[in-house]
Amino acid sequence: MGKATGFMEIKREEAVERDPIERLKDWKEYSAPFSDEVMSRQGARCMDCGTPFCHIGMEIGGATSGCPVYNLIPEWNDLVYKGKWKEALERLLKTNNFPEFTGRVCPAPCEGSCTVxxxxPAVAIKNIEQAIIDKGFENGWITPRIPEERTGKKIAIIGSGPAGMASADQLNQAGHSVTVYERADRAGGLLMYGIPNMKLEKDVVQRRIDLLQQEGVEFILNTEVGKDISAEALKEQYDSVIVCTGAQKQRNLVIEGREADGVHFxxxxxxxxxQSLLDSNFEDNNYIDAKGKDVIVIGGGDTGADCIATALRQGANSVTQFGKHPQLPLARTSDNMWPEYPQVFALEYAHKExxxxxxxxxRQYCIQTKKFVADENGKLIELHTVEMKKTRDENGMFVxxxxxxxxxxxxxxLVLIAIGFEGPEQPLLKEFGINIVNRRAEAEYGKFTTNVDGVFAAGDARRGQSLIVWAINEGREVAYAVDEYLMGTTALPTVASM
Structure with missing residues (x-):
């Protein structure tokens, strides 16, 4: 464990952030790394609890509690405290394929269930995780792991987000030949295009993709399954297919004036x-620009916050965020007890900016948008709202x-609709003939098999909109299932076995 009296003697230190006004002038990551000395102190706060709730990885009260990939958190916290960074990296990579992603963009349910x-304040688990993996890359400890033998089995993975990449990584290491199909011009899924650069710089994503390619994973870009290549062709060419397309169908706001020029998902x-930033540093003008505009973001989640940060950097005249729910309390309430994910008020990076x-x-709370209004040329000029009151009906349900x-x-x-996702896009699932339940691919967790022989589904395409860490969980688990399907047995670990 860390220092026996660490959590009593050492206070939690938050990640260092660049000045909010200064960082609005660029698109670089807003946070700065901790020093080794700070990380050692933070690792010392971990008590290696008899039951480490930080990695229970389950859902309580409709939210994730603990780490879904069951990271060996107390072990690598102790190793960081002792300055054994390489050993800490080895323990971290046993359970998490991509700590450089989760260490930056995961909401850290592990910290919400930390016993401290x-x-x-919880142990700074997320910051320590990022520090370990970043040091691994900086010191050259992470090198291509090329399988010594190949099985002759071929697997196609549709979608190059965290679930697709995690399953590709696992199956490639098992010796199979893995091809990942991505319809965009760059691999990475939402990691590449759905999360802004200031939260996750894209050279971090590309570095991992390059490493997977060096290890033998093939990425085929600009190729949409169902249009550029048929589902039937994939089933004929490969021994197994995994659908990891994510939940990309955005939830719409169907109200009067929705068609106005200026209302976007x-x-x-x-x-x-x-994409414009990466292609031309915005010189191509091929993007939706908030410069000089009054911007309203509808939706109070992470995607909405990312829209705020982007609009600020583009030079918006004003930015307002609408949320359906009341403002969260400053501390846990009696119906949100540990180890549930803490539903408490916080200023995200975008809100600080x-x-x-x-x-x-x-932020505006308990607001409902009633209609959009456009001028005679169809351009958005105003938005109408009404305040809402949250009450319980006669059945005790919130209304x-x-x-x-x-x-x-x-x-x-400019209005940006950020009210969530309805599930995966349906045409691909229908082309494969996959059964659809609640707009998602029907595939039991743990098995991941669809009704189509040899076709599996994992990640948000199967479970619906969720966290990156659940996508990695499902990518690892579906790899276990596919390897067993192809070979009759498997040496790959399941997440639960870790």
Whole structure:
């Protein structure tokens, strides 16, 4: 374990962030790395609990609690405390294929269930995880692992997001020949185009893709299965197919004026911004621009926050974020007890930037958008809202009611809809003939088999919109299932066995 009295003597230190106003001038990551000395102190706060709830990896109250890939958190915390970074890296990579991603963009359910967090701030698990993997790359400890033997089996994976890449990594190491199909012009899925550069710089994503290629994984880009190549052709050419397309169908806001010029899906906005940044540093003008506009983001989640940060960097005149729910409390309430994920108020990186620029929190709570209004040329000029009140009905269920007299008109030239995803896009599933339940591919967790022989499904395409760490979990687990299907047995680990 770390220092026996570590959590009593050492306070949690937050990640160092660049000045909010200064970082708005570029698209680089907003955080800066901790020093080895700070990381050692933070590792010392871990008590190696008898039951380490930090990696229970389960859902409680509809939210994830603990690490779904069951990272060996107490072990590598102790090794960092002792300065044994290479050994810490070895333990980290036993369970997590891509710590450089989770260490940057995972919401850290491990910290919410940290035992220290019962009465004190949690161990800085996420920051330590990122520090370990970054040091591994910096020191050249991470090198291509090329399988010595090949099985002769061929596997096609549709989608190059975290689930697709995790399954590709595992199956390639098992000796199979793996080909990943991606319809975009760069691999990485939402890691590449759905998460802005200031949260996850794209050379970090490309570095991992390059490593997978060196190890033998083939990526075929600009190729959409169902259009550029048929499902039948894949089934004929490969011994197994895994569908890891994610949950990319965005939830729409079907109200009056939705067709106005200036109303966009959040992911379309984020994707075009990142693609233009990577292609030409915005010189191609092939993106949705917020410059000089009054911007409203509808949706209070991470995607909405990413839209805020992007609009600020583009030079928006104003940015406002609408949320359906009331403001979260400053501390856990009696119905959100440890080890559940803490539903408490926080300022995300984007909100800190907006507050620094505008002098106040830009979030509006319990707001419902009623309609969009365009001018005679069809361009968006305003948005109408009403406040909502959250109450319980006669059955004890929460319902929202409009508050009379709270109608308001907001100037708006750009509205970004960030209210979640409905599931995977349906045409691909239908082309394979995969059974669809609740708009998702029907495939039992642990087996991942669909009704089509040799075709598996994993990640958000199977479970619906979720966390990157669950995608990695499912990518690892489906690899185990596919290897066993092809070979009759498997030496790959399951997540639960770790």
């Amino acid at each position: 967090a019962i009465s004190d 959040a992911m379309d906005y984020l994707t075009t911004a990142t 907006a507050k620094a620029k505008y002098g106040e929190d830009i 929202y009611e409009e508050v009379p007299g709270t109608e308001k008109v907001w100037p708006a030239h």
